[in-house]
Amino acid sequence: MRILVTGGAGFIGANLVHQLIRDTDHQLLNIDKLTYAGNLQSIAALSDHPRHEFKQIDLCDVSELEYVVATFRPEAIMHLAAESHVDRSIDEPGDFVATNVVGTYNLLRSVHSYWRTLGEQEQSHFRFLHVSTDEVYGSLTASASPFTESSSYLPNSPYSATKASSDHLVRAWGETYRLPVLVTNCSNNYGPYQFPEKLIPVVILKALRGESIPVYGKGENVRDWLHVEDHCRGLRVVLEKGIPGETYNIGGDQERTNLDLARSICGLLDEISPRSDGVSHDDAIIFVEDRPGHDFRYAIDASKIRDELGWKSMQAFEQGLRSTITWYLENRKWWQSILDGSYRLDRLGGPSS
Ligand code: NAD
Numbered sequence: 461m462r463i464l465v466t467g468g469a470g471f472i473g474a475n476l477v478h479q480l481i482r483d484t485d486h487q488l489l490n491i492d493k494l495t496y497a498g499n500l501q502s503i504a505a506l507s508d509h510p511r512h513e514f515k516q517i518d519l520c521d522v523s524e525l526e527y528v529v530a531t532f533r534p535e536a537i538m539h540l541a542a543e544s545h546v547d548r549s550i551d552e553p554g555d556f557v558a559t560n561v562v563g564t565y566n567l568l569r570s571v572h573s574y575w576r577t578l579g580e581q582e583q584s585h586f587r588f589l590h591v592s593t594d595e596v597y598g599s600l601t602a603s604a605s606p607f608t609e610s611s612s613y614l615p616n617s618p619y620s621a622t623k624a625s626s627d628h629l630v631r632a633w634g635e636t637y638r639l640p641v642l643v644t645n646c647s648n649n650y651g652p653y654q655f656p657e658k659l660i661p662v663v664i665l666k667a668l669r670g671e672s673i674p675v676y677g678k679g680e681n682v683r684d685w686l687h688v689e690d691h692c693r694g695l696r697v698v699l700e701k702g703i704p705g706e707t708y709n710i711g712g713d714q715e716r717t718n719l720d721l722a723r724s725i726c727g728l729l730d731e732i733s734p735r736s737d738g739v740s741h742d743d744a745i746i747f748v749e750d751r752p753g754h755d756f757r758y759a760i761d762a763s764k765i766r767d768e769l770g771w772k773s774m775q776a777f778e779q780g781l782r783s784t785i786t787w788y789l790e791n792r793k794w795w796q797s798i799l800d801g802s803y804r805l806d807r808l809g810g811p812s813s
């Protein structure tokens with residue numbers, strides 16, 4: 461199958477294209493703007509692969525988008541490109557509206573005008589999979605039931621509001637134009653290639669560099685952690701077996717407070733990479749001023765994808781954390797080039813494969 465992946469130089473997208481190349485015969489066109497969050501090093505191993513092509517394309521560039529869709533002739537879209545960091549959305553919401561809302565609209569329009577030219581059978585087999593977040597459902601109290609696919613949309617941050625908008629656009633293109641769309645809403649991902657501004661890599665890298673480990677507020681906020689490999693398998697299952705027009709929640713069933721999570725990482729690092737002074741890494745944890753509008757808790761009820769499509773998360777959390785820490789220890793060049801900014805030099809020449 462020919463699949464157009466958007467955002468495939470980002471964290472989840474890079475893991476997805478690696479998994480698709482490893483486990484399937486699909487032909488991939490990977491398009492990505494290469495913002496600060498896109499990193500060609502994450503997909504360097506695929507640069508000469510005959511089933512993977514990369515093009516540097518901005519979803520806001522409609523004519524480029526229309527051109528690649530018409531020439532690649534995809535049979536499916538896996539749409540992951542987005543501005544994704546909540547803190548940045550508070551400082552610069554305009555980029556989030558441009559990419560997450562207008563970019564998704566541009567993609568829907570380009571794909572729809574291509575899809576209309578297909579025969580009936582090709583049209584019905586076509587899939588547009590939109591990857592979204594549990595943050596669109598807002599915040600849970602400690603005792604509330606996890607989010608289901610019928611939970612109300614109550615986004616609180618500029619990030620989640622723009623993702624909610626994009627979910628609604630995708631739904632509308634399914635209802636109004638009959639484009640065969642699927643939406644997934646997942647919980648917090650972790651694993652290799654995650655940009656070092658997100659909680660788990662922040663804790664690992666601050667600890668390894670002997671810096672203070674910042675935790676928002678009192679560290680009581682709860683997130684439901686999903687290993688990125690499990691998430692990517694879930695996306696493939698939804699693409700293959702999901703019913704157009706439906707939404708599927710994908711979660712890891714691993715709720716942790718941020719403080720417990722930071723302490724678990726420090727405990728594993730004490731074992732794998734102890735400090736030279738013999739003090740535990742968790743000695744470096746400090747509490748910093750809370751994020752404005754910080755959602756207290758997210759948790760996903762993944763029973764629909766489990767019961768209807770046969771997916772479940774496989775990765776035990778402690779094991780997943782351990783392998784993630786090991787990955788960061790073994791891939792210092794990858795994150796050091798981000799910390800010193802040199803990872804952006806390879807994009808100055810423009811598109812590369
Ligand atoms: P990321 O920030 O690591 O990667 C996003 C990618 O999109 C980057 O490579 C970036 O260059 C690209 N991009 C940004 N703007 C673009 C534009 N205008 N045109 C083309 N490409 C553009 O994000 P991620 O963590 O990999 O998340 C992928 C998707 O999954 C996003 O849609 C996000 O909302 C969703 N999601 C992520 C998580 C998580 O825990 N990481 C949880 C729920 C949902």
